[in-house]
Amino acid sequence: MNSYKFRQVIKENVGINNPVFVQILGICSTLAVTNVLKNTVVMCAGLVFVTGLSNLTVSLLRKYIPGRIRMMVETLIIAAYVIIVDVVLKAFIPDISRQLGPYVGLIITNCIIMGRAEAFALSNPPALSLVDGLSSGLGYTYVLLIIAFLRELLGTGSIWGFRVLGDWWTNWNIMIMAPGAFFMLALFIWVVKGNFMKEKQGAAAAGASRAGSAGAPQTASAGGKS
Amino acid sequence: MSDQKKPSKLRRSLFTIFFMFAVTFVFIAVLSLIYVLTQDTIRLNESLVVKRSVLYVAGLEVPQTGIEADASYQERVEEVKNEDGEVLYYEILDPAGEQLQSYVVPVLGAGLWGEIESVVGVEKDLKTLTGIEFIKQNETPGLGGRITESWFKEQFRGKRWPLSVVPEGDPAGDQEFQAITGATNTTIAVRSILNERLARAEEVIQVSEQERQ
Numbered sequence: 001m002n003s004y005k006f007r008q009v010i011k012e013n014v015g016i017n018n019p020v021f022v023q024i025l026g027i028c029s030t031l032a033v034t035n036v037l038k039n040t041v042v043m044c045a046g047l048v049f050v051t052g053l054s055n056l057t058v059s060l061l062r063k064y065i066p067g068r069i070r071m072m073v074e075t076l077i078i079a080a081y082v083i084i085v086d087v088v089l090k091a092f093i094p095d096i097s098r099q100l101g102p103y104v105g106l107i108i109t110n111c112i113i114m115g116r117a118e119a120f121a122l123s124n125p126p127a128l129s130l131v132d133g134l135s136s137g138l139g140y141t142y143v144l145l146i147i148a149f150l151r152e153l154l155g156t157g158s159i160w161g162f163r164v165l166g167d168w169w170t171n172w173n174i175m176i177m178a179p180g181a182f183f184m185l186a187l188f189i190w191v192v193k194g195n196f197m198k199e200k201q202g203a204a205a206a207g208a209s210r211a212g213s214a215g216a217p218q219t220a221s222a223g224g225k226s
Numbered sequence: 227m228s229d230q231k232k233p234s235k236l237r238r239s240l241f242t243i244f245f246m247f248a249v250t251f252v253f254i255a256v257l258s259l260i261y262v263l264t265q266d267t268i269r270l271n272e273s274l275v276v277k278r279s280v281l282y283v284a285g286l287e288v289p290q291t292g293i294e295a296d297a298s299y300q301e302r303v304e305e306v307k308n309e310d311g312e313v314l315y316y317e318i319l320d321p322a323g324e325q326l327q328s329y330v331v332p333v334l335g336a337g338l339w340g341e342i343e344s345v346v347g348v349e350k351d352l353k354t355l356t357g358i359e360f361i362k363q364n365e366t367p368g369l370g371g372r373i374t375e376s377w378f379k380e381q382f383r384g385k386r387w388p389l390s391v392v393p394e395g396d397p398a399g400d401q402e403f404q405a406i407t408g409a410t411n412t413t414i415a416v417r418s419i420l421n422e423r424l425a426r427a428e429e430v431i432q433v434s435e436q437e438r439q
Contacts, residue, residue: 035367035368036367036368039367061249064245065245066238066241066242066245068242069242069245069246072246073245073246073249076249076250076253077249077253080253080256080257083257084257084260087260087261087264087268088264090264090268090271091264091267091268091271092267094268094271094272094275098275098362099367101364102364155368156368173369173407173408176366176367176368176369176408177366177368177369
C-alpha cells in the first residue's frame with residue numbers, strides 16, 4: 001500500500017503529470033538556464049534540493065500552519081532553502097556560482113516548488129512529501145537536461161563546453177537565446193505527447209482526478225504559473 | 227466565526243501572529259548561522275577571484291591553489307589606494323619585487339544587461355595592454371557572455387588603445403580586436419568602456435606618480 005503510493009507519486013511526477021511538459025510549470029527557468037549544460041545541471045541540483053526539503057518541511061509543519069498564512073510560511077521556507085543553496089554554491093563552487101549569477105536566487109520563483117508545497121505537502125505525510133518533491137525535481141531535471149543538451153549542441157557546437165562538432169558546423173545563435181528554448185520546448189512537448197502519451201491521454205486525466213485525494217496536481221496552478 | 231466563538235477567534239489570530247513570528251525567527255537564526263559559518267570562505271573566494279585576475283592580466287603565472295596565488299600576489303602586486311581605501315590601480319613589480327614593471331587598472335562600465343567589471347593590465351607607457359579579465363558580467367550567456375572565453379581575452383595582449391573593432395575571425399591590427407558574432411552591443415560596450423576608462427586611468431596614474439615624487 002505504502003510503497004504503491006510512493007511508486008505512484010514518482011510515476012506521476014516523472015511521467016504522466018510531469019511538471020514541465022504536462023503541467024507547463026517552471027517555464028521561465030526552462031527558458032533561461034538551458035543554453036549551457038553545465039549551468040543547467042547545477043540549477044537542477046539546486047531545484048531538487050529545494051523542492052525536496054521545502055516539501056518535507058511544509059509537510060512536517062502542515063498540522064500547525066494556520067490556513068490564512070500558509071502561503072507566507074511556504075514562501076519563507078522556500079526562500080530559506082534557496083538562500084542556503086546560494087550561500088553553499090558561493091562558498092564551495094564559486095566559479096559556477098559566478099556563472100549562474102542571479103539564476104540561483106530565481107529558483108524561488110519556480111512555481112513547481114510552491115505548487116508542490118501547496119498542492120501536495122500540505123495534505124500528505126512527510127516521507128511521501130519528500131519523495132514527491134524530489135521526484136518533481138527529477139521530472140523537471142531530465143526535461144531540462146535534454147533541452148539544454150540539444151540547445152548547447154546546436155547553438156555552440158559543443159557539449160559541456162567541449163567542442164564536439166567540427167569547424168563545418170555553423171552555430172545556430174537563436175538556440176542560445178530565449179526564443180530557441182521556446183522552439184525546443186515546443187518540439188519536445190510535441191514529440192513526447194505525440195509518441196508516448198497518445199493512448200494515455202484518458203489515463204492521465206483519470207490519474208489527475210484520482211490523485212485529488214492525495215494532493216491534486218491540477219491545483220498546482222494555485223501556486224501561480226511562472 | 228459566530229459571535230460566541232469570539233475568544234477562540236482572538237486566540238487563533240494571536241496564534242497566527244505568534245506562529246509567523248516563530249517560524250521567521252527560527253529560519254533567520256538558521257540562515258544567520260550558515261552565513262556566519264561561510265562568510266570567511268566566501269570573502270576569501272571573492273578576494274581570490276580579484277587576485278587571480280590581477281596576476282592573469284599582468285601576464286604572470288597564476289598558481290592553481292589559493293594559498294600560492296595569494297603568496298605570489300603579495301610578492302608581485304602593490305595596491306595603490308585613495309583616501310577611502312578603494313583600490314585606484316595596482317602596481318606590478320618585477321620578479322625581484324622592487325622595480326615597477328607594469329600596471330593593472332580596474333575597469334568598469336555599462337554592458338548590455340548590467341555592469342561589466344574587469345581588470346586590465348597596461349605597460350609602463352600606459353598605452354599597451356598586457357591582458358584583460360572580466361570579473362563580473364551579466365551579458366547574454368552564449369553570446370555576449372563569450373567575452374569570458376579565452377580567445378577573446380587573449381587577443382588583447384599587446385594591443386594599444388584607443389581600440390576599434392573588426393568582425394570575428396578577421397585579422398586584427400595593432401589597435402583592433404575581434405568582435406563576437408551576434409553580440410554587437412556587448413562588443414561595442416567593451417570597446418567604449420576600455421577606451422574611456424583607460425584614458426581616465428592614464429590620468430589617475432600620472433597624477434599619483436607625480437604626487438609621490
